[in-house]
Structure formats: C-alpha cells, structure tokens
Amino acid sequence: MKKLVFSLILYAIPSLCSAATGRVFSGTPPNCSIILDELSDLPKGAKHLSSPSFKVYSVTAKDFNQGKQLAKANPSGNFDYFPGNPEFAEANAYYHLNRFTDFMKSLGFKGFSHQVPVAVNFRPNPGEFPLAGATDIGGKPGLFITIQNDINLAFDIAIISHELFHIIQGTITRVLDFHFDKLGANNSSLAIAESTADYFAASYIGNPNIGEYGAKAIQAPYLSTLLNGARHPIHRIGQSHFDGQAISGALWELRSVYGAKIVDLTVFRSLGDIEREYVEVLKPNKEIFRISHFARAVLLNIKNQVGESRSEMAKEILLDRGLLMDSRIAPLSPNRENEVWVNAADPTIGYSSSSIQMKFRVPQNAEDAVLNLSHDGNSSDLSKVKLYLKVDEPILFNEDGSIASFTHEFSAADMIILKSQLLQLRGKEIFMSFLNTDSSELQLTVQLHLK
Numbered sequence: 001m002k003k004l005v006f007s008l009i010l011y012a013i014p015s016l017c018s019a020a021t022g023r024v025f026s027g028t029p030p031n032c033s034i035i036l037d038e039l040s041d042l043p044k045g046a047k048h049l050s051s052p053s054f055k056v057y058s059v060t061a062k063d064f065n066q067g068k069q070l071a072k073a074n075p076s077g078n079f080d081y082f083p084g085n086p087e088f089a090e091a092n093a094y095y096h097l098n099r100f101t102d103f104m105k106s107l108g109f110k111g112f113s114h115q116v117p118v119a120v121n122f123r124p125n126p127g128e129f130p131l132a133g134a135t136d137i138g139g140k141p142g143l144f145i146t147i148q149n150d151i152n153l154a155f156d157i158a159i160i161s162h163e164l165f166h167i168i169q170g171t172i173t174r175v176l177d178f179h180f181d182k183l184g185a186n187n188s189s190l191a192i193a194e195s196t197a198d199y200f201a202a203s204y205i206g207n208p209n210i211g212e213y214g215a216k217a218i219q220a221p222y223l224s225t226l227l228n229g230a231r232h233p234i235h236r237i238g239q240s241h242f243d244g245q246a247i248s249g250a251l252w253e254l255r256s257v258y259g260a261k262i263v264d265l266t267v268f269r270s271l272g273d274i275e276r277e278y279v280e281v282l283k284p285n286k287e288i289f290r291i292s293h294f295a296r297a298v299l300l301n302i303k304n305q306v307g308e309s310r311s312e313m314a315k316e317i318l319l320d321r322g323l324l325m326d327s328r329i330a331p332l333s334p335n336r337e338n339e340v341w342v343n344a345a346d347p348t349i350g351y352s353s354s355s356i357q358m359k360f361r362v363p364q365n366a367e368d369a370v371l372n373l374s375h376d377g378n379s380s381d382l383s384k385v386k387l388y389l390k391v392d393e394p395i396l397f398n399e400d401g402s403i404a405s406f407t408h409e410f411s412a413a414d415m416i417i418l419k420s421q422l423l424q425l426r427g428k429e430i431f432m433s434f435l436n437t438d439s440s441e442l443q444l445t446v447q448l449h450l451k
C-alpha cells in the first residue's frame with residue numbers, strides 16, 4: 001500500500017525537465033562507443049538544443065555569429081542522429097557541455113547567469129581561427145568549436161571542457177582577464193587561465209593529454225600535456241598557453257599525490273581566493289598579481305584539507321616548479337633572477353603578454369624606432385644584454401635564431417641597425433627578446449616606440 005502511494009505521488013508531480021535522449025559519443029573518439037543517453041536540463045518538449053545554460057547551433061556562414069539549430073527533436077522528443085551529420089555534433093556538444101558543467105557544480109560552481117551560445121560545425125578558412133575558443137558571441141560569453149581538416153572539434157571532450165572552463169573561470173574571478181599593470185600586459189593571469197582550463201579538462205577526463213582527437217587537425221599528438229617538465233619562469237616565452245605549462249604540470253603532479261578530489265577542490269577554491277586577494281589587497285595597493293599568489297592559494301587549500309605535515313610534498317612540488325617565487329622574473333643566467341619587462345604605456349604598438357619577450361606587428365607606415373633600456377640600479381651592466389628579433393615565432397632562449405645582437409650599451413650606431421631591421425619588417429609580426437648573458441642580476445626596463 002505504501003508503495004502505491006509513493007508511485008502515485010511520483011506520477012502526480014509533473015516533471016519540469018523532459019528526459020529527452022540523444023545519440024552521442026560516450027567519450028572522445030576513437031576510444032569510446034556511441035550511446036543513447038539523457039540530455040539533461042532540456043525543458044519539457046524542447047524542439048532544439050536550448051536550455052537555460054546552453055544554446056547549441058551550427059554555423060552556417062564564415063562567421064560564427066550566424067547559425068541555425070539544425071538538430072530537431074523527433075516525435076518522441078529525442079535527438080537521434082549519427083556521426084557525420086552536423087546534428088550529431090550539436091547533440092554531442094550539448095551532452096558533454098552539461099556533463100562538464102555538472103562536474104564543476106560538484107566543486108562549487110554556481111551555474112551560468114546567462115545562456116551560453118555554442119557555435120559548432122564552424123568551418124573557417126585554414127589558419128583563420130584557433131581550433132576552438134571562448135569568446136563574445138552576440139554580447140555574451142560563448143564558445144565556437146570548429147571543424148578543421150575534417151576533424152570536428154565538437155567530438156573532443158577535453159577541448160570542449162577547456163573552453164567552457166574559460167567561461168566558468170570568468171564567473172569566479174576577473175583577475176585572469178587580460179589586464180595591464182606597471183610591468184606591462186599581465187601574462188601571469190593568462191597563464192593561470194590556460195593552465196587551470198587544461199587542469200580541469202584533464203582531471204575531468206582523467207587524461208593529462210589535452211585534445212588528442214582534435215590535434216589530428218594539425219597532425220599533432222595533443223594540443224598540450226600536463227605531463228610536462230616545464231618550470232617557471234625559465235620556460236616562459238611570453239605566450240599564455242606555453243607559460244601556463246609549469247602550472248598545469250604542477251597541478252597534475254599534485255593530483256597524482258593527493259588524488260583528484262582534493263586537488264580539484266583546491267584549484268577551484270584557489271581561484272576564488274585569488275579573486276578576494278586581488279580585490280581586497282592587491283588592486284587597492286596597486287600591487288601586481290603574480291603566479292605566486294595563485295600557487296600560495298593552492299598550497300593553503302591543500303594544507304586545509306590534508307594538514308600541515310602532509311602538505312609538505314605540495315610545497316616541494318610548487319617550489320620545484322618555481323611557482324612559489326615571485327613571478328615574471330626570468331632567470332636569464334644560472335642562479336640569477338633578472339627581470340625584463342615591457343612598458344606597455346603605449347599598447348598601440350601591440351605588446352602582447354610577456355615580461356621577457358615582446359610580440360608585436362611592425363606598422364606598415366613605421367618610419368622610426370626608438371628603444372630605451374634602463375635598469376634598476378642594483379647592478380649596472382647593460383653591456384651583456386643581447387637583443388634578439390625573430391619573425392613569426394617565439395624565441396626560445398636556447399635557440400640561436402638571432403638576427404640582431406648587441407653586446408654593449410645600445411649606441412646610436414646600434415639604433416640605426418635596429419631601426420633599419422625593424423623597418424625592413426614592416427607589416428610583419430615579430431618577437432623581440434632580451435637576454436642577459438651576465439651572471440649578475442639585472443632588472444631591465446624596456447620601452448620601444450615605433451613611430
């Protein structure tokens with residue numbers, strides 16, 4: 001009798017969400033099967049893949065703002081398509097976006113305050129767009145996921161999760177947004193943004209290699225791996241994905257020591273902690289946000305969960321990766337830390353994201369270049385500073401790709417050489433890097449004006 005009452009009650013309450021199913025990949029191909037599973041959060045009777053959190057559509061032009069929801073519920077209310085059809089990619093993305101969101105909610109994510117537009121089946125011209133990205137779509141944070149060389153990135157859970165986490169992290173903290181400070185563009189923020197997106201994608205799928213399927217589009221084994229030996233800041237090259245490697249590598253190491261549950265919570269909470277530290281302490285005092293702020297938050301959150309003595313290993317890992325030391329200081333010679341920074345007072349020349357390396361496009365109409373170097377006065381040897389220029393790709397410090405090298409204080413003659421080289425590179429994107437070959441400490445301020 002009791003049972004009967006129970007079932008009556010159940011049937012009497014109308015379900016707010018349908019139990020629509022979709023045909024989807026159980027994981028990332030090729031290591032998965034095709035399954036029928038519930039598409040969560042769809043409103044009852046939904047005709048398309050729109051929920052309060054997501055609207056998934058296919059791009060119908062060369063612009064990801066233009067598209068159409070192709071997947072339609074069949075008469076039973078289900079989304080039953082097969083790979084090869086664009087509708088399948090919509091359902092697959094919808095399914096995995098929701099599952100990743102549920103994973104993040106289990107850590108404390110409160111949900112989206114807007115419906116996230118998700119553009120899939122987007123075929124840009126080769127090299128025109130990244131494989132996938134989080135960006136503004138119709139005035140709201142959204143995602144675009146491309147098809148490149150016939151590889152549909154909407155099939156790659158790690159890529160979907162990485163990009164979605166960029167939107168989630170924006171709801172937790174604004175520190176990771178692009179911003180300038182007195183050292184120029186703050187690439188530490190961007191490095192943390194990329195590395196935590198990689199971390200959660202990897203932890204969620206339980207695989208340290210990000211984008212193993214999607215990377216086929218560029219004939220690579222993966223887009224990044226958390227099994228890396230990167231150390232901060234020696235391996236920083238001024239590109240946020242690369243610069244985040246030491247962080248994601250450390251987080252993965254922590255996960256292998258303390259387990260996913262503890263470290264997932266740690267990373268999630270640490271993002272909230274740096275937001276509070278930034279808003280309450282750093283910003284009012286015009287202090288610079290550094291990777292070490294995040295690393296200290298990580299250590300504290302581990303300590304809170306496992307206790308002081310068991311957290312020693314975490315400290316060792318973070319120290320070994322160089323993350324607890326002040327960031328944006330490049331040790332340009334062994335056992336020395338030398339800071340090189342870019343004055344970004346004039347962002348029109350296009351400084352992007354580095355304290356040790358500048359990337360910019362030489363204006364088509366550039367007529368003149370003025371370079372000023374100054375040091376902090378602690379040591380005074382500018383004579384050992386070398387300047388490297390390279391077209392189109394970052395400069396790695398152990399690489400001899402220099403086309404310009406100055407071994408003494410920049411003289412008028414050097415400036416003439418530099419100017420002529422820069423003017424020959426009009427319209428090109430170049431990387432400029434400063435390397436101190438001396439063993440003494442040197443804190444260098446760099447200002448470049450292209451006129």
Ligand SMILES: [Zn+2]
Nearest residue numbers: 162166194197
């Ligand atoms: Zn990213």
